Amino acid sequence: MALIGDKEYFKGIGEIKYEGKDSDNPFAYKYYNPDQVVAGKTMREHFKFAVAYWHTFCGQGADPFGPGTQSFPWDQPSDAIDAAKAKADAAFEFITKLGVDYYCFHDFDLIQEGATFAESEKRISTIVDILKGKQAESGVKLLWGTANCFSNPRYMNGASTNPDFNVLARAGGQIKLALDATIALNGENYVFWGGREGYMSLLNTDLKRELDHMGRFLGMARDYARSQGFKGNFFIEPKPMEPMKHQYDFDSATVVGFLNEHGLQDDFKLNLEFNHATLASHTMQHEMEVAAAHGMLGSLDANRGDYQNGWDTDQFPNNITEITEAMITFLQAGGLQGGGVNFDAKIRRNSTDMDDVFHAHIGGIDIFARGLLTADKILRSSSYESLRKKRYSSFDTGKGNDFENGKLDFNDLYEIAKENGELDLQSGKQELFENIINQYI
Numbered sequence: 110m111a112l113i114g115d116k117e118y119f120k121g122i123g124e125i126k127y128e129g130k131d132s133d134n135p136f137a138y139k140y141y142n143p144d145q146v147v148a149g150k151t152m153r154e155h156f157k158f159a160v161a162y163w164h165t166f167c168g169q170g171a172d173p174f175g176p177g178t179q180s181f182p183w184d185q186p187s188d189a190i191d192a193a194k195a196k197a198d199a200a201f202e203f204i205t206k207l208g209v210d211y212y213c214f215h216d217f218d219l220i221q222e223g224a225t226f227a228e229s230e231k232r233i234s235t236i237v238d239i240l241k242g243k244q245a246e247s248g249v250k251l252l253w254g255t256a257n258c259f260s261n262p263r264y265m266n267g268a269s270t271n272p273d274f275n276v277l278a279r280a281g282g283q284i285k286l287a288l289d290a291t292i293a294l295n296g297e298n299y300v301f302w303g304g305r306e307g308y309m310s311l312l313n314t315d316l317k318r319e320l321d322h323m324g325r326f327l328g329m330a331r332d333y334a335r336s337q338g339f340k341g342n343f344f345i346e347p348k349p350m351e352p353m354k355h356q357y358d359f360d361s362a363t364v365v366g367f368l369n370e371h372g373l374q375d376d377f378k379l380n381l382e383f384n385h386a387t388l389a390s391h392t393m394q395h396e397m398e399v400a401a402a403h404g405m406l407g408s409l410d411a412n413r414g415d416y417q418n419g420w421d422t423d424q425f426p427n428n429i430t431e432i433t434e435a436m437i438t439f440l441q442a443g444g445l446q447g448g449g450v451n452f453d454a455k456i457r458r459n460s461t462d463m464d465d466v467f468h469a470h471i472g473g474i475d476i477f478a479r480g481l482l483t484a485d486k487i488l489r490s491s492s493y494e495s496l497r498k499k500r501y502s503s504f505d506t507g508k509g510n511d512f513e514n515g516k517l518d519f520n521d522l523y524e525i526a527k528e529n530g531e532l533d534l535q536s537g538k539q540e541l542f543e544n545i546i547n548q549y550i
Contacts, residue, residue: 112205112247114198118182119463125208125471135468141478143208147485148440152478155439157449159211159252161410162218164423164455165466166200171458178458193220193236201243207470211252213300213451216287222261226279230286237290244294252298252449253344253380253408254291256284259304259352267305269326270319270357277322281329288334298408298447299334300380301327302346307353320357324371331376342447343373344380344407347396349389351421360389361399368405378407378446382453383431384414384421394434401442408448409435411473425454425469429550432480433487440484450477487549496538 111124128137143153169177169184183195197219204212220236223229244250258268258280266272268280291299306323308314331343345368349359358364361379368374379400386396400406413431415422426432439445452473456465487493503509508525511517 110205112201112243112249114195114202116198118199118202119206119467122206122464122467124206125467136464136471138471138475138478140475140482147481148488150444152481153210155444155481156474156477157211157252157445158209158474158477159213159449159451160200160204160207160209160470161451161453162200162212162214164453165203165470166196167218168455170456170461179456179461189221189223189232190235193232194239197236197239197243201247201249203466204249205247207467207474209470209474210248211250211449211451213252213254215255215257216283216290217257217260219290226282229283233286233290237293240294251291251294251296252451253300253341254287254294254296255300255302256280256287257304258283259302264305267307267319267353268303269323270303270306272315272319277326281326284330285333288330288337288339292334292337292339296341298341298344299339300344300346300408301330302348302380303356303358305353306358307350307356309354320367323357324367324373327373327377328371331373335376342407343377344448345377346380346382346385346410347389348382348385348421351388360386360391361396361405365399365403365405374403374405378405378448380408380410380448381406382410382412383426383435384412384423385410387414388419388421392434393431394438397435397438397442401438404446406442407446409445409450410453411450411477412452412454423453423455424457425452425473426476427472429476429479429483430546432476433483433546433550436477436480436484437487437493439481440488483549487545491545491549493542493545496542500535500537 122136126137127142128134128139130139132139141152143151145152147155166183169181170179171177181199183199184192186192186195200212216233219240220232223232258264263276263279264271266276269277271277271280288299303323308316345358345364347358347360347364348356350356357367361381364379368377381393381396381400383393386393397406411426412423413426413428415424452470454469454473456469504513508517
Protein backbone atom coordinates (compact mmCIF):
# COMPACT_ATOMS: atom_id res chain seq x y z
CA MET A 110 0.00 0.00 0.00
CA ALA A 111 1.33 3.45 -0.94
CA LEU A 112 2.77 5.45 1.95
CA ILE A 113 1.74 9.11 1.70
CA GLY A 114 3.39 11.62 4.04
CA ASP A 115 2.14 15.09 4.93
CA LYS A 116 1.37 15.72 1.25
CA GLU A 117 1.14 13.67 -1.93
CA TYR A 118 3.99 14.46 -4.32
CA PHE A 119 3.13 12.14 -7.23
CA LYS A 120 -0.53 13.00 -7.62
CA GLY A 121 -2.64 11.01 -10.01
CA ILE A 122 -0.27 8.04 -9.99
CA GLY A 123 -1.38 4.93 -8.12
CA GLU A 124 0.41 1.72 -7.31
CA ILE A 125 2.16 0.14 -10.29
CA LYS A 126 0.84 -3.37 -10.98
CA TYR A 127 1.69 -6.21 -13.33
CA GLU A 128 -0.72 -6.32 -16.30
CA GLY A 129 1.17 -8.46 -18.82
CA LYS A 130 2.86 -7.76 -22.14
CA ASP A 131 -0.40 -7.03 -23.95
CA SER A 132 -1.22 -4.09 -21.69
CA ASP A 133 -0.89 -0.59 -23.17
CA ASN A 134 -1.00 1.09 -19.74
CA PRO A 135 2.23 3.12 -19.37
CA PHE A 136 1.89 2.83 -15.59
CA ALA A 137 1.93 -0.97 -15.49
CA TYR A 138 4.54 -3.71 -15.64
CA LYS A 139 4.47 -5.78 -18.80
CA TYR A 140 7.02 -8.44 -17.71
CA TYR A 141 7.75 -7.93 -14.01
CA ASN A 142 5.39 -10.13 -12.03
CA PRO A 143 6.96 -10.12 -8.56
CA ASP A 144 5.37 -13.40 -7.52
CA GLN A 145 6.17 -15.34 -10.70
CA VAL A 146 8.64 -18.17 -10.06
CA VAL A 147 11.60 -18.34 -12.44
CA ALA A 148 14.39 -20.89 -11.93
CA GLY A 149 13.19 -21.71 -8.43
CA LYS A 150 12.72 -18.18 -7.07
CA THR A 151 10.17 -15.44 -7.45
CA MET A 152 11.21 -12.40 -9.45
CA ARG A 153 11.02 -10.39 -6.22
CA GLU A 154 13.54 -12.75 -4.59
CA HIS A 155 15.85 -12.80 -7.61
CA PHE A 156 16.12 -9.05 -8.07
CA LYS A 157 15.51 -7.27 -4.74
CA PHE A 158 14.98 -4.09 -6.77
CA ALA A 159 16.12 -0.88 -5.08
CA VAL A 160 15.66 2.84 -5.79
CA ALA A 161 18.76 5.05 -5.65
CA TYR A 162 18.14 8.00 -3.33
CA TRP A 163 20.80 10.17 -5.02
CA HIS A 164 19.63 10.14 -8.64
CA THR A 165 15.90 9.81 -8.06
CA PHE A 166 15.39 12.36 -5.30
CA CYS A 167 18.57 14.49 -5.35
CA GLY A 168 19.47 14.83 -9.03
CA GLN A 169 18.04 17.88 -10.76
CA GLY A 170 19.29 17.47 -14.32
CA ALA A 171 22.37 19.67 -14.02
CA ASP A 172 25.31 19.09 -16.35
CA PRO A 173 28.64 20.87 -17.00
CA PHE A 174 26.89 23.27 -19.37
CA GLY A 175 23.96 24.38 -17.26
CA PRO A 176 22.09 24.21 -13.95
CA GLY A 177 19.30 21.79 -13.18
CA THR A 178 16.08 21.71 -15.16
CA GLN A 179 14.07 19.62 -12.69
CA SER A 180 12.49 21.52 -9.80
CA PHE A 181 11.08 19.13 -7.22
CA PRO A 182 8.64 20.26 -4.53
CA TRP A 183 10.54 18.40 -1.80
CA ASP A 184 13.51 20.70 -2.39
CA GLN A 185 11.58 23.83 -1.38
CA PRO A 186 12.07 23.93 2.44
CA SER A 187 15.09 26.02 3.42
CA ASP A 188 15.61 24.29 6.76
CA ALA A 189 17.83 21.18 6.41
CA ILE A 190 15.65 18.99 8.65
CA ASP A 191 12.40 20.04 6.99
CA ALA A 192 13.91 19.46 3.55
CA ALA A 193 15.18 16.01 4.55
CA LYS A 194 11.78 15.03 5.94
CA ALA A 195 10.03 16.24 2.77
CA LYS A 196 12.47 14.24 0.64
CA ALA A 197 11.87 11.14 2.77
CA ASP A 198 8.10 11.59 2.36
CA ALA A 199 8.51 11.81 -1.42
CA ALA A 200 10.95 8.88 -1.51
CA PHE A 201 8.74 6.46 0.38
CA GLU A 202 5.66 7.53 -1.55
CA PHE A 203 7.51 6.81 -4.80
CA ILE A 204 9.05 3.50 -3.65
CA THR A 205 5.76 2.12 -2.32
CA LYS A 206 3.81 3.22 -5.41
CA LEU A 207 6.47 1.60 -7.60
CA GLY A 208 6.03 -1.60 -5.61
CA VAL A 209 9.69 -2.38 -4.90
CA ASP A 210 11.09 -3.45 -1.55
CA TYR A 211 14.40 -1.61 -1.17
CA TYR A 212 16.28 1.68 -1.41
CA CYS A 213 19.96 2.71 -1.24
CA PHE A 214 21.62 5.94 -0.12
CA HIS A 215 24.76 7.99 0.36
CA ASP A 216 24.84 9.68 3.76
CA PHE A 217 24.37 13.23 2.50
CA ASP A 218 21.69 12.24 0.01
CA LEU A 219 19.48 11.84 3.05
CA ILE A 220 20.17 15.24 4.55
CA GLN A 221 22.40 18.21 3.77
CA GLU A 222 25.89 18.04 5.27
CA GLY A 223 26.37 20.32 8.27
CA ALA A 224 28.88 23.15 8.59
CA THR A 225 30.82 21.07 11.15
CA PHE A 226 31.40 17.38 11.73
CA ALA A 227 29.37 17.55 14.95
CA GLU A 228 26.44 19.17 13.15
CA SER A 229 26.58 16.53 10.41
CA GLU A 230 26.50 13.78 13.03
CA LYS A 231 23.43 15.37 14.64
CA ARG A 232 21.66 15.68 11.30
CA ILE A 233 22.36 12.07 10.30
CA SER A 234 20.97 10.89 13.64
CA THR A 235 17.80 12.93 13.10
CA ILE A 236 17.09 11.61 9.60
CA VAL A 237 17.83 8.03 10.66
CA ASP A 238 15.06 8.28 13.26
CA ILE A 239 12.68 9.57 10.56
CA LEU A 240 13.62 6.76 8.18
CA LYS A 241 13.16 4.13 10.88
CA GLY A 242 9.55 5.21 11.12
CA LYS A 243 9.12 5.22 7.35
CA GLN A 244 10.52 1.70 7.05
CA ALA A 245 8.30 0.42 9.86
CA GLU A 246 5.17 1.92 8.27
CA SER A 247 5.89 0.75 4.72
CA GLY A 248 7.87 -2.47 5.02
CA VAL A 249 10.50 -0.99 2.66
CA LYS A 250 14.03 -2.08 3.55
CA LEU A 251 17.55 -0.73 3.11
CA LEU A 252 19.59 -2.74 0.61
CA TRP A 253 22.78 -0.84 1.36
CA GLY A 254 24.16 2.43 2.59
CA THR A 255 27.37 4.24 1.74
CA ALA A 256 29.20 7.51 2.39
CA ASN A 257 29.90 10.29 -0.10
CA CYS A 258 33.62 10.77 0.42
CA PHE A 259 34.23 12.35 -2.99
CA SER A 260 32.06 15.46 -3.50
CA ASN A 261 33.32 17.74 -0.74
CA PRO A 262 36.47 19.69 -1.75
CA ARG A 263 38.33 18.17 1.21
CA TYR A 264 38.37 14.89 -0.76
CA MET A 265 39.86 16.36 -3.96
CA ASN A 266 42.93 14.11 -3.49
CA GLY A 267 41.01 11.09 -2.28
CA ALA A 268 39.69 9.82 1.03
CA SER A 269 41.42 6.67 2.33
CA THR A 270 44.20 7.28 -0.24
CA ASN A 271 44.64 10.98 0.55
CA PRO A 272 48.27 12.06 1.15
CA ASP A 273 47.06 14.09 4.17
CA PHE A 274 46.39 11.85 7.17
CA ASN A 275 43.88 14.32 8.64
CA VAL A 276 41.67 13.99 5.54
CA LEU A 277 41.91 10.20 5.79
CA ALA A 278 40.83 10.43 9.44
CA ARG A 279 37.89 12.69 8.50
CA ALA A 280 36.79 10.09 5.95
CA GLY A 281 37.01 7.46 8.67
CA GLY A 282 34.79 9.53 10.93
CA GLN A 283 32.27 10.09 8.16
CA ILE A 284 32.17 6.42 7.19
CA LYS A 285 31.69 5.44 10.84
CA LEU A 286 28.54 7.59 10.90
CA ALA A 287 27.35 6.04 7.63
CA LEU A 288 27.99 2.54 8.97
CA ASP A 289 26.12 3.41 12.17
CA ALA A 290 23.19 4.71 10.11
CA THR A 291 23.18 1.57 7.92
CA ILE A 292 23.20 -0.69 10.98
CA ALA A 293 20.48 1.34 12.73
CA LEU A 294 18.28 0.99 9.63
CA ASN A 295 18.93 -2.77 9.38
CA GLY A 296 20.80 -2.32 6.11
CA GLU A 297 21.64 -5.64 4.51
CA ASN A 298 24.97 -4.53 3.02
CA TYR A 299 27.41 -1.60 2.91
CA VAL A 300 29.11 -0.24 -0.24
CA PHE A 301 32.46 1.43 -0.76
CA TRP A 302 32.78 3.36 -3.99
CA GLY A 303 36.17 5.05 -4.11
CA GLY A 304 34.99 8.10 -6.04
CA ARG A 305 38.41 9.75 -5.83
CA GLU A 306 40.52 6.80 -4.71
CA GLY A 307 43.02 7.03 -7.54
CA TYR A 308 45.38 9.56 -9.07
CA MET A 309 45.41 12.47 -11.48
CA SER A 310 49.16 12.26 -12.06
CA LEU A 311 51.79 9.67 -11.10
CA LEU A 312 54.34 12.47 -10.81
CA ASN A 313 53.07 13.39 -7.34
CA THR A 314 51.67 9.98 -6.31
CA ASP A 315 53.13 7.18 -4.19
CA LEU A 316 50.87 4.51 -5.67
CA LYS A 317 51.94 1.59 -3.47
CA ARG A 318 51.59 3.62 -0.28
CA GLU A 319 48.09 4.78 -1.25
CA LEU A 320 46.99 1.22 -2.05
CA ASP A 321 48.34 0.00 1.27
CA HIS A 322 46.47 2.79 3.07
CA MET A 323 43.23 1.88 1.31
CA GLY A 324 43.60 -1.78 2.25
CA ARG A 325 44.28 -0.93 5.90
CA PHE A 326 41.39 1.56 5.97
CA LEU A 327 38.88 -0.97 4.58
CA GLY A 328 40.03 -3.55 7.10
CA MET A 329 39.49 -1.08 9.93
CA ALA A 330 36.00 -0.23 8.64
CA ARG A 331 35.13 -3.93 8.44
CA ASP A 332 36.40 -4.59 11.97
CA TYR A 333 34.41 -1.66 13.36
CA ALA A 334 31.16 -2.71 11.66
CA ARG A 335 31.56 -6.32 12.79
CA SER A 336 32.15 -5.12 16.36
CA GLN A 337 28.80 -3.33 16.16
CA GLY A 338 27.00 -6.50 15.11
CA PHE A 339 26.83 -5.90 11.35
CA LYS A 340 26.43 -9.28 9.65
CA GLY A 341 26.00 -8.15 6.03
CA ASN A 342 28.37 -7.99 3.09
CA PHE A 343 30.73 -5.17 2.26
CA PHE A 344 30.76 -4.33 -1.43
CA ILE A 345 33.33 -2.51 -3.56
CA GLU A 346 32.09 -0.90 -6.76
CA PRO A 347 34.65 -0.97 -9.60
CA LYS A 348 35.12 1.98 -11.96
CA PRO A 349 38.14 2.55 -14.24
CA MET A 350 38.36 6.33 -14.37
CA GLU A 351 36.28 9.46 -13.83
CA PRO A 352 36.57 11.59 -11.83
CA MET A 353 40.24 10.57 -11.39
CA LYS A 354 42.45 9.75 -14.37
CA HIS A 355 42.89 6.27 -12.92
CA GLN A 356 40.78 4.68 -10.18
CA TYR A 357 42.33 2.01 -7.98
CA ASP A 358 39.13 -0.07 -8.25
CA PHE A 359 39.49 -0.25 -12.05
CA ASP A 360 37.44 -3.40 -12.80
CA SER A 361 36.37 -6.74 -11.31
CA ALA A 362 39.72 -8.44 -11.82
CA THR A 363 41.60 -5.53 -10.24
CA VAL A 364 39.33 -5.46 -7.20
CA VAL A 365 39.47 -9.24 -6.72
CA GLY A 366 43.26 -9.09 -6.71
CA PHE A 367 43.25 -6.15 -4.29
CA LEU A 368 40.88 -7.90 -1.87
CA ASN A 369 42.99 -11.05 -1.83
CA GLU A 370 46.20 -9.04 -1.42
CA HIS A 371 44.84 -7.31 1.68
CA GLY A 372 43.03 -10.24 3.30
CA LEU A 373 39.55 -8.80 2.67
CA GLN A 374 38.20 -11.53 0.40
CA ASP A 375 36.05 -13.21 3.06
CA ASP A 376 34.01 -10.10 3.89
CA PHE A 377 33.94 -8.11 0.65
CA LYS A 378 32.17 -8.78 -2.62
CA LEU A 379 31.55 -6.65 -5.71
CA ASN A 380 28.77 -4.23 -6.56
CA LEU A 381 28.98 -4.04 -10.35
CA GLU A 382 27.62 -1.23 -12.51
CA PHE A 383 26.79 -1.63 -16.19
CA ASN A 384 28.10 1.78 -17.28
CA HIS A 385 31.33 1.28 -15.32
CA ALA A 386 31.87 -2.01 -17.15
CA THR A 387 31.66 -0.32 -20.54
CA LEU A 388 33.98 2.49 -19.39
CA ALA A 389 36.53 -0.22 -18.59
CA SER A 390 36.10 -1.55 -22.17
CA HIS A 391 34.30 -4.63 -20.85
CA THR A 392 30.77 -5.91 -21.07
CA MET A 393 28.70 -6.29 -17.91
CA GLN A 394 28.58 -10.02 -18.59
CA HIS A 395 32.39 -10.08 -18.45
CA GLU A 396 32.49 -8.24 -15.13
CA MET A 397 29.84 -10.55 -13.70
CA GLU A 398 31.67 -13.66 -14.93
CA VAL A 399 34.92 -12.54 -13.27
CA ALA A 400 33.17 -11.77 -9.98
CA ALA A 401 31.18 -15.03 -10.03
CA ALA A 402 34.32 -17.06 -10.77
CA HIS A 403 35.72 -15.83 -7.45
CA GLY A 404 32.50 -16.13 -5.45
CA MET A 405 32.16 -12.35 -5.27
CA LEU A 406 29.08 -11.54 -7.38
CA GLY A 407 27.43 -9.41 -4.73
CA SER A 408 25.11 -6.77 -6.19
CA LEU A 409 24.28 -4.85 -9.38
CA ASP A 410 23.85 -1.18 -10.20
CA ALA A 411 21.48 -1.07 -13.16
CA ASN A 412 22.04 1.56 -15.85
CA ARG A 413 23.67 1.95 -19.25
CA GLY A 414 26.01 4.26 -21.11
CA ASP A 415 25.61 5.93 -24.47
CA TYR A 416 27.67 4.43 -27.29
CA GLN A 417 28.42 7.93 -28.57
CA ASN A 418 29.60 9.31 -25.22
CA GLY A 419 32.78 8.35 -23.40
CA TRP A 420 31.62 9.12 -19.88
CA ASP A 421 29.29 7.77 -17.23
CA THR A 422 25.86 8.87 -18.46
CA ASP A 423 23.86 6.73 -16.00
CA GLN A 424 20.89 6.18 -18.29
CA PHE A 425 18.14 3.73 -17.47
CA PRO A 426 18.71 0.28 -19.01
CA ASN A 427 16.80 -0.59 -22.20
CA ASN A 428 19.06 -2.96 -24.18
CA ILE A 429 17.39 -6.37 -24.07
CA THR A 430 20.37 -8.20 -25.58
CA GLU A 431 22.76 -6.75 -22.99
CA ILE A 432 20.43 -7.57 -20.11
CA THR A 433 19.67 -11.09 -21.38
CA GLU A 434 23.36 -11.95 -21.61
CA ALA A 435 23.89 -10.58 -18.09
CA MET A 436 20.94 -12.62 -16.83
CA ILE A 437 22.42 -15.81 -18.30
CA THR A 438 25.47 -15.31 -16.09
CA PHE A 439 23.20 -14.25 -13.22
CA LEU A 440 21.30 -17.57 -13.35
CA GLN A 441 24.37 -19.73 -13.95
CA ALA A 442 26.01 -18.16 -10.89
CA GLY A 443 22.97 -18.88 -8.73
CA GLY A 444 22.04 -15.21 -8.40
CA LEU A 445 23.55 -12.49 -6.24
CA GLN A 446 25.27 -12.92 -2.92
CA GLY A 447 23.46 -10.61 -0.52
CA GLY A 448 22.76 -7.73 -2.86
CA GLY A 449 20.08 -6.74 -5.33
CA VAL A 450 19.48 -4.63 -8.43
CA ASN A 451 19.72 -0.93 -7.63
CA PHE A 452 18.73 1.61 -10.28
CA ASP A 453 21.80 3.84 -10.25
CA ALA A 454 20.27 5.77 -13.12
CA LYS A 455 18.81 9.21 -13.72
CA ILE A 456 16.15 10.60 -16.01
CA ARG A 457 17.45 12.79 -18.81
CA ARG A 458 17.97 16.54 -18.43
CA ASN A 459 15.01 17.25 -20.72
CA SER A 460 12.66 14.90 -18.83
CA THR A 461 10.97 17.36 -16.52
CA ASP A 462 7.54 15.92 -15.64
CA MET A 463 6.90 14.21 -12.30
CA ASP A 464 5.77 11.03 -14.04
CA ASP A 465 9.00 10.67 -16.04
CA VAL A 466 10.78 9.05 -13.11
CA PHE A 467 8.02 6.40 -12.97
CA HIS A 468 8.32 5.62 -16.68
CA ALA A 469 12.10 5.27 -16.26
CA HIS A 470 11.89 2.81 -13.39
CA ILE A 471 9.01 0.83 -14.88
CA GLY A 472 11.01 0.36 -18.08
CA GLY A 473 14.15 -0.58 -16.19
CA ILE A 474 12.36 -3.13 -14.03
CA ASP A 475 10.58 -4.63 -17.02
CA ILE A 476 13.76 -5.00 -19.07
CA PHE A 477 15.37 -7.01 -16.25
CA ALA A 478 12.28 -9.18 -15.86
CA ARG A 479 12.14 -9.80 -19.61
CA GLY A 480 15.87 -10.57 -19.69
CA LEU A 481 15.48 -13.05 -16.82
CA LEU A 482 12.60 -14.82 -18.53
CA THR A 483 14.55 -15.00 -21.79
CA ALA A 484 17.73 -16.23 -20.13
CA ASP A 485 15.80 -18.93 -18.26
CA LYS A 486 14.26 -20.17 -21.52
CA ILE A 487 17.68 -20.22 -23.21
CA LEU A 488 19.21 -22.27 -20.41
CA ARG A 489 16.24 -24.66 -20.17
CA SER A 490 15.15 -25.10 -23.75
CA SER A 491 17.97 -24.34 -26.17
CA SER A 492 21.24 -26.05 -27.08
CA TYR A 493 23.19 -23.19 -25.46
CA GLU A 494 24.57 -25.08 -22.46
CA SER A 495 25.16 -28.34 -24.32
CA LEU A 496 27.14 -26.47 -26.98
CA ARG A 497 29.29 -24.82 -24.33
CA LYS A 498 29.84 -28.13 -22.57
CA LYS A 499 30.78 -29.81 -25.83
CA ARG A 500 33.40 -27.16 -26.50
CA TYR A 501 35.29 -28.25 -23.36
CA SER A 502 34.53 -31.97 -23.65
CA SER A 503 38.21 -32.85 -24.20
CA PHE A 504 38.78 -32.05 -20.51
CA ASP A 505 35.99 -34.36 -19.30
CA THR A 506 37.83 -37.66 -19.87
CA GLY A 507 41.28 -39.06 -20.53
CA LYS A 508 44.39 -36.90 -20.50
CA GLY A 509 42.39 -33.68 -20.43
CA ASN A 510 40.71 -34.78 -17.23
CA ASP A 511 44.10 -35.82 -15.83
CA PHE A 512 45.37 -32.30 -16.55
CA GLU A 513 42.47 -30.68 -14.67
CA ASN A 514 43.08 -32.95 -11.70
CA GLY A 515 46.82 -32.19 -11.52
CA LYS A 516 47.96 -35.59 -12.65
CA LEU A 517 50.20 -34.40 -15.51
CA ASP A 518 53.47 -32.50 -15.61
CA PHE A 519 55.01 -30.45 -18.41
CA ASN A 520 56.91 -33.42 -19.81
CA ASP A 521 53.57 -35.22 -20.15
CA LEU A 522 52.23 -32.32 -22.22
CA TYR A 523 55.33 -32.54 -24.39
CA GLU A 524 54.84 -36.25 -25.04
CA ILE A 525 51.12 -35.77 -25.81
CA ALA A 526 51.95 -32.97 -28.25
CA LYS A 527 54.48 -35.22 -30.06
CA GLU A 528 52.00 -38.08 -30.23
CA ASN A 529 49.11 -35.93 -31.53
CA GLY A 530 51.01 -34.19 -34.30
CA GLU A 531 49.09 -31.51 -36.18
CA LEU A 532 45.55 -30.78 -34.96
CA ASP A 533 42.23 -30.09 -36.61
CA LEU A 534 40.68 -26.69 -35.92
CA GLN A 535 37.69 -26.64 -33.57
CA SER A 536 35.11 -23.95 -34.33
CA GLY A 537 33.95 -21.66 -31.54
CA LYS A 538 30.48 -21.45 -33.19
CA GLN A 539 30.15 -17.81 -32.08
CA GLU A 540 27.53 -16.95 -34.69
CA LEU A 541 25.39 -19.89 -33.60
CA PHE A 542 25.54 -18.75 -29.99
CA GLU A 543 24.53 -15.25 -31.03
CA ASN A 544 21.65 -16.64 -33.07
CA ILE A 545 20.37 -18.59 -30.07
CA ILE A 546 20.23 -15.38 -28.00
CA ASN A 547 18.31 -13.58 -30.75
CA GLN A 548 15.97 -16.53 -31.29
CA TYR A 549 14.73 -16.44 -27.69
CA ILE A 550 14.47 -12.67 -27.20
